[in-house]
Amino acid sequence: MSRDSSLTQSPAWMALKQHYTEIQHHHMLEWFAADPKRFEQFQSQAAGLTLDYSKNRITRDTVALLLQLAEERELPAQINDLFEGAAVNNSEKRPALHTALRNFSDRPVMVDGVDIMPEVRATVHRMEEFCWKIRRNQWRGYTNAPFTDVVSIGIGGSFLGPKLASGALKPYWDSRLDIHYLANIDGSHITEILKRLNPATTLFIVQSKSFGTQETLKNALACRSWFLKNGGNESDLAKHFVAVSSNVEKAVEFGIAEENIFPMWDWVGGRYSLWSAIGLPLALAIGIDNFRDLLRGAHAMDEHFRTAPLAQNMPVLMALLGIWYVNFFGVNSHAILPYDHYLRTLPAHLQQLDMESNGKSVTRQGQPVDYHTGPVIWGGVGTNGQHAFHQLLHQGTHFSPADFIMPMTSHNPIDHFHALLVSNCLSQSQALLQGKSEAEALQELLDAGMPEAEARALAPQKAISGNRPSNTLYFPKSTPQVVGALIALYEHKVAAQGMIWGVNSFDQWGVELGKKLGNRVLDALLSGDSPANFDGSTCGLVDAFRRMQKLL
Structure with missing residues (x-):
């Protein structure tokens, strides 16, 4: 099927809709119990990184259907177009050749x-x-x-x-x-x-x-x-x-x-x-x-993305999992959770990378989409988030898939600090998976000596549904090559999602209007003369600024 055909009418999409209805109420713990090798089966390695995606609401059939969707959307050909310098940024008639900046091969670009x-x-x-x-x-x-x-x-x-x-x-x-x-x-x-x-x-x-x-x-x-x-x-x-x-x-x-x-x-x-x-x-x-090593790490991920079969392709697998949640579970956000102080600004970078790339509501042909595209990207570092927003991850009314990102060794080993950090990372993904039933919560309270009436009243507050998906990305240490590979991994994940959704991941027209209006608002703030076509709120705010600046 051509990549320009309607996504939601494709055979794989329709099959995924049916498949979702069949598995949506299944708990991942069932699949772990039924398949002792689930961890080994749902794993990918590339450029020094290992991805454990076994804690996702997927079966082998899910993965097969998602890969079928990628094939129907001609994803391998689109990946080739990216590396060959085709005008993948079609609205600006440009290629997107950031991969050339870290090309250590002899291939001309x-x-x-x-x-x-x-x-x-x-x-x-x-x-x-x-x-x-x-x-x-x-x-x-x-x-x-x-x-x-x-x-x-x-x-x-x-x-x-x-x-x-x-x-x-x-x-x-x-x-x-x-x-x-x-x-x-x-x-x-x-x-x-x-x-x-x-x-x-x-x-x-x-x-x-x-x-x-x-x-x-x-x-x-x-x-x-x-x-x-x-x-x-x-x-x-x-x-x-x-x-x-x-x-x-x-x-x-x-x-x-x-x-x-x-x-x-x-x-x-x-x-x-x-x-x-x-x-x-x-x-x-x-x-x-070290800068060249950063480039080498990114190049290693480029080569993996360019040549690996889709079923073993780490960026493609992550892209397909995101599509599974956004388009079939109705998820609208994704959490980035680095358990590494040095990676604390990763969520902010990925916000721009993902949301500026795939925050689009029309296809490459300018037609409105009839499906959701890029989610809201958010997150925070290490155990800090556990004492802040993880509450929503565990008990909120909406679930947000999460990427746990973790070096297995520290640049600064102190006592058992790193083992404690890693234990928190693993236990958080484990808690998202298994949860705690109301019956389990009740029994814990009774075992602690709480009166039964009080325990029954409190147990629902302590119940956690579990069955909330996450990926775990891990690597030996945050070296230049590993950091290069990690950033390139997300670049390609986002690009692959855009290719399947049929949007242009390389332009950002949505940011232009605010820039253009900003100049007119600045003129009004400095002069006090608001154009007639300004809305009442903007006029009132301009006036408030001038009053508080004591310019009136």
């Missing part, structure tokens, strides 16, 4: 008849030279002091991906450099960063493809002003400011030397740009060799 790999490799070499100069104190500030701090100025993908990887790989940082990420257009954010810095030893990286993104440019101009007011002068700007941008003219006008402007390409979307020169602050922190 063609865009408009030109192999882009020489330019990609040349950019990594430029990054290497730059990092060497900074880290070896060959490039210094205007007082000839070595740099101690790097401020990365960007937003969206220019911020979330590098910040995630920098945090995840903190054990590999050069202790002489501290990396700061400035994104929010909020005076408090920039103030709190700059007040801790010395302009003579601070390097700024301005990250904006257009060199005109409102938040990034405003923050960059504020940093430039701060630098000039605190000892630096115009001739010193080139020593302290570099850029990652495709708008060389604007960057040079800002005061950045042309040789210190690293390229961005139209065939790399912002949320996939970590692997490019956008990763420059990360490379400065961990060194270019």
